[in-house]
Amino acid sequence: MSDVVFDLENPTEDHRMLRQMVRNFVRDVVEPQAEEHDRTGTLNVPLLKQAGELGLLGLTVPEKDGGAGMDAVSAVIVHHELSKSDPGFCLAYLAHAMLFVNNFYYASNEAQRERWLSKVISGEWIGAMGMTEPSSGTDVLGMRTVARREGEGFVLKGHKALITNAVDADVFIVYAKVDGDVTTFVVERSAPGFSVGKKTEKMGMRASTLSEFMLDDVFVPAENVLGTVGGGVRNMMRNLEIERLTLAAMSLGIADRCLDIMVRYAAERTSFGKSIAEHGQIQRYIGESFAKTEAARALVYSVARDVGPAKRNRIGTDAAKLFAAPVGKEVADNAMQVLGGWGYCSEYKVERFLRDAKLLEIGGGTLESHQKNLTKELLRKVKQD
């Protein structure tokens, strides 16, 4: 036996240092601003830019192209730690760094990287990704946005909705069909015919903003096609893996924080002359929250080791999000129950985490879509045998 300690959350020293750095940033800078942006329903743009200064926006981009060259475990670490304080901000970070930057990088060519990469890695430009439409979410291939060829490029027509960061973004990844085949485009906000709607109000994740955008005959040159014409589904499916994984990590962060809040509260609160932690029913909330959080941690971090630009892990990432999302929500709910009336009030923060946690059962794929896709994949494997 070697005396090397197995550290599930930090497989290497790099991971440990990254986590420490994010923790310091969260403690000193993120935590103090979280409540205000939840209340006002606004994205803290300077904070996102500060994440850029720290090198977090190009986390998964190789070093040779100006990124930090880190892996999926690292992406999990950042989302896990940010969500212990501010899941709403973390969702905006995810939409930028995963849905835009990671997606863009692995589908782009040299000229495209030259044009956009340093702007989004530094945070000078904010990115967003538009897949969902008013009439198609889970059924993503039912999208109606089309791109028809014209001259040296394409003309895009359609309507995207429920797009994180759309309110503040400068550049968008847009999925549209060319002759029925999904294709990935980069569209700048300033493109004629492109317009963003009003902010869409929502229950939680309020420190990120949501909106729709309209493509009213927007011309984009052929150089704005990411990958090949008709190659959009491949880009989309590859990027959805790290998206599901990091969303699962966000749930884990919420669960960790809410567990901490509930245990601390139970340690101090008394009723009927004894600590509430002595009541069996409270112990059940704490015990089950802890066990489920630990299970989510084990699953998320083990799946993370097997996700990367060159590997596919559809089934693992579906499983991670399917399991972790309800854990975040349940632990936040348990925390509220342990805190009683105070849990329902904003001061103790769990009501915010509970509102935020619910999104993870919907965004980036609903629980039902994970169940469906997992089953499909498992059946496919059986049939292959």
Add this chain to the structure above:
Amino acid sequence: MKILVALKRVADPDNANKVKIPASGEKIDTTGLEWKPNPFDEYALEAALRLTENGTQPKVRAGEVVVVTFGPKETETTLRAALATGADRAIRVDASDDKLDGDLVARALKALVEKEKPDVVLMGKQAVDGDSNQVGQILAELLDWPMATFAATIREEAGALLVGREVDGGVSTLRVKLPAVVTVDLRIVAPTSVYSTKTPSTHKYNDGVRFAALPAIMAAKKKPLVEVKLADLAPDQALKVSYHGFAAPPARKAGIKVKDVSELVSKLKNEAKVL
């Protein structure tokens, strides 16, 4: 300018309640404690970085910052973090925490200073674990160098540092000729506390210590970190301070409720005897 910064890791002061003392009272049980750099030492490092740069271009180092710590292999984490923040080189003096005292550390540092020949030794005014507040002072004495303690501001001049110290009722300003030993207080990391001769006087730093950016964290792995044996710096490892016992602070007694202000005043006067 070449600056040597001494760093110590301490048990995370935010989790001081995890500090355990076995019934024997012989020593502090450090198992399960989380370690952090001593905050005052982090401020010293920040001050060293500010003194070796133009504040408008903090990625370019003008001069050299060498960090040193005393402790077992695990303390290299503290050094790597300092390298990521901007230090150029690190030295770990291999030692066991419970076989050190301020005097021995100062004697070993003296030997190291003679080898490294820095212009300034910067350190925290004290470590927040033992609160001894003496290594800087002993070191200055051993080296026979000028010293300024509890620095709240530092301004670099040609061949000297102008150090502001907050004292009762005002600020006392010292000019120390280099080489010198300076220990810092927490205000040293305020936006306008430290100026090198290269930093424009209009420049304002962010409040607090800087964060290490990710590329710097990765680059830090390639920066030099050497191990030195304590015996090579201090052949005589006898300690002057010996600990006779440790005890946890007494548990707080429950409070009482008073009827009115006059009862409060009377209790403060007659029972607490604080009035």
